[in-house]
Amino acid sequence: MSRSWCLPLLVLFAACGETALHPYTAPTDAARPDLARPDLARPDFVPPDAAARPDLAPTPSGVLTYPGDNWGGKVGKRFPNLSFEGVASAATADAPTVIHVADYFDPAGARYDLLHVVIVAMWCPHCDRQASAIAGLADWQAQNRIATFELAIDGPNHSGPSMAEVADWAVAHKLSTPVARDPKSAQIKPYITVDYIPLHLLVNPRTMTILDATTGEVADLKAYEQKFRSQVTGG
Numbered sequence: 001m002s003r004s005w006c007l008p009l010l011v012l013f014a015a016c017g018e019t020a021l022h023p024y025t026a027p028t029d030a031a032r033p034d035l036a037r038p039d040l041a042r043p044d045f046v047p048p049d050a051a052a053r054p055d056l057a058p059t060p061s062g063v064l065t066y067p068g069d070n071w072g073g074k075v076g077k078r079f080p081n082l083s084f085e086g087v088a089s090a091a092t093a094d095a096p097t098v099i100h101v102a103d104y105f106d107p108a109g110a111r112y113d114l115l116h117v118v119i120v121a122m123w124c125p126h127c128d129r130q131a132s133a134i135a136g137l138a139d140w141q142a143q144n145r146i147a148t149f150e151l152a153i154d155g156p157n158h159s160g161p162s163m164a165e166v167a168d169w170a171v172a173h174k175l176s177t178p179v180a181r182d183p184k185s186a187q188i189k190p191y192i193t194v195d196y197i198p199l200h201l202l203v204n205p206r207t208m209t210i211l212d213a214t215t216g217e218v219a220d221l222k223a224y225e226q227k228f229r230s231q232v233t234g235g
Helices: 009-015 125-135 138-143 163-172 221-233
Strands: 083-087 097-100 114-121 146-154 179-181 199-204 209-215
Touching: 083 163, 114 125, 114 221, 125 146, 125 221, 138 146, 146 163, 163 179, 199 221, 209 221
Parallel strands: 114 146, 146 179
Antiparallel strands: 083 097, 083 179, 114 199, 199 209
């Protein structure tokens, strides 16, 4: 996909009068002590409901069965096993939760055929339009076993995003899928470089291997997702 119309992050910041990214300060909102979760950044984090989720049960070593090798953000790498604060959907935007990447790991192909992760900044008009387009595909994605979530690395005012801004984004775009936050890419930075936004990562849930990494607005999201879903399903 051509990048000629998708401005890089640093250029957009400069255009808005910013000279540098705002520093990341804390993993939670001061007004929400219940979201103070220092373990969110741990790649070996075991969800508290693991006992009730056999598919997420720890191995004897105490680490999730999620593949631990070759993590990264490029094609052929595995999407890293991280957890992010967020909301599950617009309908539940008033109930903060934690989005676990491990929940999408489906080695037997029992639940998902494709995972679509969209990394966004809330001030980006391209991200705004793409979020609305994705919301319109909710029924089709469900029918085709395509999971998706948005990961916001910056809020509308070049800070955060706060949990309130995450909730507002989900509601404004009528998203039926999760929106998570990673202020200033703090968690993904060791694995994924975000030079242009939006950044689309299509992941094979069987292996968590990235099949495609595309920047900018995708004109035909349905065709885009179906193309790579077919690579997983074989048809």
